Amino acid sequence: MDNTSEQKTENQEKKKIVRGPRLNQKLKIMYLMKILLEETDEDHDLTLNEIVEKLKAYNVTAERKSLYSDIENLRTFGLDIIGMQYGKTYHYKVASRQFQLVELKLLVDAVQSSRFITEKKSDELIAKLESYASKYEAKKLARQVNVNGRVKTMNERIYYSVDKIHEALNEESQIKFQYFTWTADKKMELKHGGAYYSVSPWALCWDDEKYYLVGYDNREYKIKHFRVDKMADVSVVYEEREGKEEFSKMQMSEYTNRLFGMFDGNLETVTLLCENHAANVIIDRFGTDIPLMKTDAEHFTVRVRVSVSKLFLSWIMAIPGVKIVAPERTVDMMKSEIKRLQEMYL
Template sequence: MAIQPQKMKTLYLMEILLQRTDEKHILSANDLAAALQEYGIKAERKSIYADIEALQQFGMDIVQQKGAHPGYYVASRNFELPELKLLVDAVQSSKFITTKKSDELIRKLEGMTSKYEAQQLQRDVFIYNRLKTINETIYYNVDQIHNALHSNAQISFQYAEWTTKKELQLKKNGALYFVSPWALTWDDENYYLIAYDAAADIIKHYRVDKMKHIHILDEVRVGKERFLDFDLAAFAKKTFGMYGGYDTNVTLLCHNSLVGVMLDRFGQDVPLVPVDEEHFYVKPLVAVSPQFFGWVTGIGSLIKIDGPENVKREYQEYLKKIIENYV
């Protein structure tokens, strides 16, 4: 049995206030009565006053403005406009969120404020020149992994890699991977699963968008003891591009102009040791790998690997192989 619109007057009034009012857009009791008419609801001013009082007691921050232009508006919401701008920009700039899904999420975020402030969200951060994935399976993968984490269960999946034809091809001829998932992390605009591989007795990471056919297993997760003192932030920070390599502290001799670069890469707590008026040492824990060497090479002559000796030799070999391509 359908409920008569008149009986839902207070709910419609709440919707009107949320969608059509803010500090710069105020509606009088007469304006609110006219808006309710759009829903086929008749309302006298006294009943509107009573409904507003009920909504205020319910917890809505409805402010009454007096003076030459009296009226009502919603003063605060779950998310303030600057917070929504940050969230919208994060969605729009995230590479792993498709353009279609970005549009859907932004429309929902716009519903968290008035229609007038929602226009500011569209104007300020509606940017389409950023790289976007076309793979929407990541949303279902993340959901499956969260379900496994909540259920304390292992998972199986197939893993893929890109081919020269720009197609994802299953690795190991489509063999199944069996792991215990323990965390999800976002690094370099990609989602990664951090998991324990019992067969190899090692902590591994996998790009979530490259995981295929995830199944939650009946087996309980294992490897909990390996994660008791696991620092996820440190793991992500030292693993350049999430490609792995062996972990070691590397001494880097840097020009003073690189202070910001080092703090951005290794965090604000990394010690900077002055060497002279123009240089300093930093000794972060990194995953020594081609990705790390590529990062150092990109900075150029302003940085030097000063130790340990085996890392210096590996870097020399890395550079030698690059040069050989141009001989």
């Protein structure tokens, strides 16, 4: 390398060294906002001298007079900065934020306890939620919800699947995907030999801590639902959705209410004879609009429209003081199920 080239390289390096602090200085107000958001909250504040010292860590110099102006500009921008005088010293803090701490705690709890979200994604989402709090409040978010034995989904692709389903819903288009199940040796096995399902998506719903796609099966010509975490290789097919007439006849809330664990069965109007204490469970499941008809001082009857599956029968078995009394075919199904269970444990 000749002297001219060497001198040119040296000058470029010097420019880089000078440019760093200068660029930081131009970003002074941004670093000031960062410091206030991270270091202050309702219970923690900073003096101007403390702010000056913290800015130095970002290679930013600041005079008290310029900080007054910057703080006022941040207030105009929308940051809720409060200045308080203790003796001769002013203290500054961010008093309110986009999310209250109690709201962040609820969101963290929901993410942490959700089976739908993988462990890895839970950690990522909680870290992002912590960024909406000060460093002191973030410590309060790093807590463990009591979810002993909670099984998290293992399908990391589920977020991309949901994104594709939403895209199809917005575009009113069809989707195709593969569907899998778990084998006894804990391996994923594609159903139907890996053949693709062709479905017109109409809704996403949440039931029993799982995410479901509700759509119209283009081959079987009927409404079906699929576990989103068991869908693979989801893609949008830009063809007009089918099943519009079928979905116009139904309400999604009624559809999910009548299914137990999203298990299909014959749709029936079932009459239940219940002891009064069971009203709480019945109302929790079917809502306050359902009529409870008093039978005597200790009992009431209720008629529910449900898909009669083995899971529904198990749900009835688990509620003390609740008995199916009609229709007769559903009563017979319950008797057969009880007999089957008895034979299993004899």
